[in-house]
Amino acid sequence: MDAVHLVHFIFGILGNATALFLFLSPMVTFRRIIQSRSTEDFSGVPYNMTMLNCLLSAWYGLPFISPNNILVSTINGTGAVIEVIYVIIFLIFAPPKLRAKMFGLLMLVISIFSTVVIVSLLALHGQSRKLFCGLAATIFSICMYASPLSIMRLVIKTKSVEYMPFLLSLFVFLCGTSWFIYGLLGRDPFIAVPNGCGTFLGALQLILYAIYRNNKGNEIGANDGVIDLSVELEQTKHSNSNGSINSKDMEKSNNQIHQKIVNQV
Numbered sequence: 001m002d003a004v005h006l007v008h009f010i011f012g013i014l015g016n017a018t019a020l021f022l023f024l025s026p027m028v029t030f031r032r033i034i035q036s037r038s039t040e041d042f043s044g045v046p047y048n049m050t051m052l053n054c055l056l057s058a059w060y061g062l063p064f065i066s067p068n069n070i071l072v073s074t075i076n077g078t079g080a081v082i083e084v085i086y087v088i089i090f091l092i093f094a095p096p097k098l099r100a101k102m103f104g105l106l107m108l109v110i111s112i113f114s115t116v117v118i119v120s121l122l123a124l125h126g127q128s129r130k131l132f133c134g135l136a137a138t139i140f141s142i143c144m145y146a147s148p149l150s151i152m153r154l155v156i157k158t159k160s161v162e163y164m165p166f167l168l169s170l171f172v173f174l175c176g177t178s179w180f181i182y183g184l185l186g187r188d189p190f191i192a193v194p195n196g197c198g199t200f201l202g203a204l205q206l207i208l209y210a211i212y213r214n215n216k217g218n219e220i221g222a223n224d225g226v227i228d229l230s231v232e233l234e235q236t237k238h239s240n241s242n243g244s245i246n247s248k249d250m251e252k253s254n255n256q257i258h259q260k261i262v263n264q265v
Contacts, residue, residue, distance in 0.1 A: 008185040012071035015178035019075045022171035023050075023082045029165055030086060033093050041163050044090040044102040046148055051083035052109040053144035056116060056137040060190065065120070065133050071182075072191065112140070134190030141194030145176065145201050155208050159215045166209055173202030 026047070033039055054076040059065060061072030087106060091099055116136045120129050151164045176198025183192025 004185060008182060009071075011178055011182040011185060015175065015182050016071055016075040018171055018175040018178050019079060022168070022175045023079045025165065025167040025171050026086060028167065030089050033089065037093055039090055039094045039098065041154070042090075043148075043150060043163075044087065044094065044098070045105065045150065046144070047083055047086040047090060048102065048105045048109050049140065049144040051080055051087060052112060053137070053141045054080035054083055055109075055113045056133070056140050059113075059117060059120075060130075060133045060137040066130050066188075066190075068186070069188070069191075112136075134188075138190050138194045142197050145172065145194065145198040148172070148201070148205065152205060152208060155212060159212050161209050161212050161215075164205060164209065166213075169202060169205035169209055172198060173206055176200075176202050 029042060033042065058073045058076035058080060061069040061074075061076065063070065066072075087102070091102055091106075094102055116133060120133050124132050148164070148168075155161055155164050176195045179195035180192055180199050183189070183195060
């Protein structure tokens with residue numbers, strides 16, 4: 001094994017390690033969802049898009065599709081299983097309207113992957129099969145990396161990183177960088193291009209985190225005014241501790257505050 005192939009293999013191992021941490025980093029988020037029995041303002045889109053990316057990338061890395069990319073298949077196969085678990089948990093605790101949307105998105109993910117598999121097996125061979133599967137994996141890898149853009153918008157709007165976990169942003173950057181270098185060394189644009197985009201977007205998320213990590217981030221403009229949600233929450237808690245409102249009032253108040261956030265996003 002020459003030096004280039006050795007370095008290529010090493011970055012493949014690093015890509016596997018960082019990708020595994022990337023797939024496991026939302027565990028903190030989902031522990032919060034399970035404990036609160038609510039998806040709050042977390043988005044289910046990134047987990048569906050990550051699952052699709054894992055399925056397509058795992059398929060692309062198989063030897064009869066793309067030789068010498070088995071490391072791509074191993075980690076993405078593992079990631080697909082992990083993301084399926086996340087999506088199921090999200091569907092369980094999401095409110096009805098959001099659950100319906102996320103279920104529809106899940107069906108779309110399954111349909112796209114099934115179509116790619118059937119077409120590549122029955123209609124294509126050799127280089128054309130690799131090209132088709134590689135393009136599909138590239139397109140949806142970019143979609144996966146771009147899916148947190150809505151959360152980045154929320155961060156800028158609220159000046160809070162509460163709904164953009166640091167570990168997720170960090171490992172998006174590390175994972176993208178490792179696979180970007182792996183793709184360059186292997187001269188595989190279907191790996192290098194989407195992960196180069198991931199490196200860039202991951203860096204943007206880290207920059208946003210550095211800017212807003214110390215902010216309270218509870219002030220959101222509404223109807224030409226500014227609503228301090230933290231004050232409303234504290235007032236609700238204080239009133240409840242003095243026995244002046246009951247649990248139903250507390251829940252109603254929290255729902256109103258939550259709705260204000262949703263309306264602004």
